[in-house]
Amino acid sequence: MVFASKKPRLRAALNLQVAVVLVAMLTALWVLVWPRLERYFLLQAAEQNEVTLPLASDSLRAALDRYAPLPHLIAQSPTLGALLRAPGAPGAVAAANTELLNTALAVSASDVYVMGVDGTALAASNYYKGEGSFIGNNFSFRPYFTQALDGGLGRYFALGTTSGERGYFYATPVRDGPEIVGVVAVKFTVDAFEENWRGAASEVIVTDVNGVVAMSSQRPWHFRTTQRLDDEKLKAIALNRQYPLDQLTPLDMQRRALSGSADIATVGGMEYVASSAEVIETAGWSVTSLVPTAGARTQAMWVLAVFALVGLFAILAVAAWRQRGLQAAAVQRELEARVRERTDALRIEVEERRATEAELRRTQASLVQAGKLSALGQMSAALSHEFNQPLAAVKSYAENAGSFLDRGQTQQARENITRISGLADRMARISKHLRNFARRPDEASGPVALDKIIEDAVAVVEPRLKRDAITLDIAGPEAAAVVNGGHVRLQQVVVNLLTNAADASGPGGRVVLGAAPLEGGWQVTVRDFGAGIPQDAQSQMFDPFFTTKETGKGLGLGLSISFNIVRDFGGTLWGRNHPEGGAVFGVDLRAAEGVQEAAE
Numbered sequence: 001m002v003f004a005s006k007k008p009r010l011r012a013a014l015n016l017q018v019a020v021v022l023v024a025m026l027t028a029l030w031v032l033v034w035p036r037l038e039r040y041f042l043l044q045a046a047e048q049n050e051v052t053l054p055l056a057s058d059s060l061r062a063a064l065d066r067y068a069p070l071p072h073l074i075a076q077s078p079t080l081g082a083l084l085r086a087p088g089a090p091g092a093v094a095a096a097n098t099e100l101l102n103t104a105l106a107v108s109a110s111d112v113y114v115m116g117v118d119g120t121a122l123a124a125s126n127y128y129k130g131e132g133s134f135i136g137n138n139f140s141f142r143p144y145f146t147q148a149l150d151g152g153l154g155r156y157f158a159l160g161t162t163s164g165e166r167g168y169f170y171a172t173p174v175r176d177g178p179e180i181v182g183v184v185a186v187k188f189t190v191d192a193f194e195e196n197w198r199g200a201a202s203e204v205i206v207t208d209v210n211g212v213v214a215m216s217s218q219r220p221w222h223f224r225t226t227q228r229l230d231d232e233k234l235k236a237i238a239l240n241r242q243y244p245l246d247q248l249t250p251l252d253m254q255r256r257a258l259s260g261s262a263d264i265a266t267v268g269g270m271e272y273v274a275s276s277a278e279v280i281e282t283a284g285w286s287v288t289s290l291v292p293t294a295g296a297r298t299q300a301m302w303v304l305a306v307f308a309l310v311g312l313f314a315i316l317a318v319a320a321w322r323q324r325g326l327q328a329a330a331v332q333r334e335l336e337a338r339v340r341e342r343t344d345a346l347r348i349e350v351e352e353r354r355a356t357e358a359e360l361r362r363t364q365a366s367l368v369q370a371g372k373l374s375a376l377g378q379m380s381a382a383l384s385h386e387f388n389q390p391l392a393a394v395k396s397y398a399e400n401a402g403s404f405l406d407r408g409q410t411q412q413a414r415e416n417i418t419r420i421s422g423l424a425d426r427m428a429r430i431s432k433h434l435r436n437f438a439r440r441p442d443e444a445s446g447p448v449a450l451d452k453i454i455e456d457a458v459a460v461v462e463p464r465l466k467r468d469a470i471t472l473d474i475a476g477p478e479a480a481a482v483v484n485g486g487h488v489r490l491q492q493v494v495v496n497l498l499t500n501a502a503d504a505s506g507p508g509g510r511v512v513l514g515a516a517p518l519e520g521g522w523q524v525t526v527r528d529f530g531a532g533i534p535q536d537a538q539s540q541m542f543d544p545f546f547t548t549k550e551t552g553k554g555l556g557l558g559l560s561i562s563f564n565i566v567r568d569f570g571g572t573l574w575g576r577n578h579p580e581g582g583a584v585f586g587v588d589l590r591a592a593e594g595v596q597e598a599a600e
């Protein structure tokens, strides 16, 4: 119950501690661990770029490599040469058209066409498209045309003016001897790569030399600008009709460095880990791979959550363990306090018991005395007879001695005086026994001679026995019997037993007093031939003040006092009915140490 007030306080203190530690742990996780975790997973995402980026740029490079030599090969065709030499010759255009279509189909090019030196397309693989065909269109504004006309390999990326399709153009001059008579161009579209990029985990952007998005896995990003275009560049784009000008709006891409090779890029509100690489084949072009950071962040969040959970469990486990410890300590303290209280209470109890015992001993001593006086009271009649009879004899001997002296019979007078002296000795002996018996015992226990005790006890009881004509038979003990006890107190015990036996026997009865060796001691028995111990007295006869004798005859203290005396000497007092009638009481006493062998 004492815990009732302590427990909630303890728990509240612990809860507060747990809350503080939890907040500290979460703060530490957020401030110290989260940035590292986030960076770790973003770098992992950057590693994914390291895979995507080469794939994207390789596919682009492969395409570029594949188409670059084509115009040159086509330019060798005699059909084209014939056409350029004589554009108006019948069948020349048709033959060239057919050849160009076959070539385009063979190499999977979007378009293959041939232009005169003025830039007008004379034949084209898409001749069959009618309005959509390049034939008749002038491409002199295209840089690839001018580059080829200058004798080099023309290359250019642009939105097709006729087709409306983005494409990469390669062009070479067609020569007739040293003279350039026309230009052959091959266009291939980029939709196929983009198709491959789409649906992958990362986005791909290919920017041209001006930073315009030429290709991307995201259609809305086409033609968006990643850097500011100055007027000159815009003018050139317009002149070359490279891109639709109205679509050249900024992509809104912010980049900040993540590592040496990767950035964090925000594009249209979405965040990515971006890595870029130059496309060597086309100067100024670059490929960028963008992996969304959301995945990396989610992974980092999960790991952080696992850390937080582990931390939480650890804190709760420690808290539970500590709470148990504190409770155990509180219980321990409580127990100790209770033990102290109980010990104090016990000490007080022990002191009280000691005081009570001392009081009891005092009471017992006075009861012993009372018991003896009671015995004396009972015996007083016998005693007065015992004294009166010798006194009467002394008186008559003295009177006779006087008469003998008067008559000069000194011899008779002397005999009488000798008898008087003998009687005086006898009375002195009786008086001595009585004095010893009545005296308060202050003796310590120790070796005492059993025969002397019996002798003195018998002397005290003798007058009473004589008065009632009770026969006392004494058997033992040997002179060497020495027991542990006190002379006067053991004498009192024997007197009590003899008195009770005399009471039970009644006038003319017989009492047998025996003393025999016992294992490790001596046994004194007093047997009578009376009515025996009444049934109801058997369990109570050793209780103080229990008596079956009529008022004035017994105090009920004799056996109780005797019992305690014998017990004090380490012996036992017992009593039972004899199978052959009457009662027998016994005192078992320990032989005194050191003289035990002599006693046996």
Ligand code: ADP
Pocket (backbone or CB within 6 Å): 496, 500, 501, 504, 528, 530, 531, 532, 533, 534, 537, 541, 542, 546, 547, 548, 549, 553, 554, 555, 556, 557, 558, 559, 560, 583
């Ligand atoms: P008291 O002799 O004053 O009655 P005791 O304590 O000596 O007190 O004896 C208690 C009772 O034990 C007696 O009243 C009697 O009933 C019984 N008792 C004791 N000795 C004998 C005996 N020798 N024979 C029968 N009963 C006895």
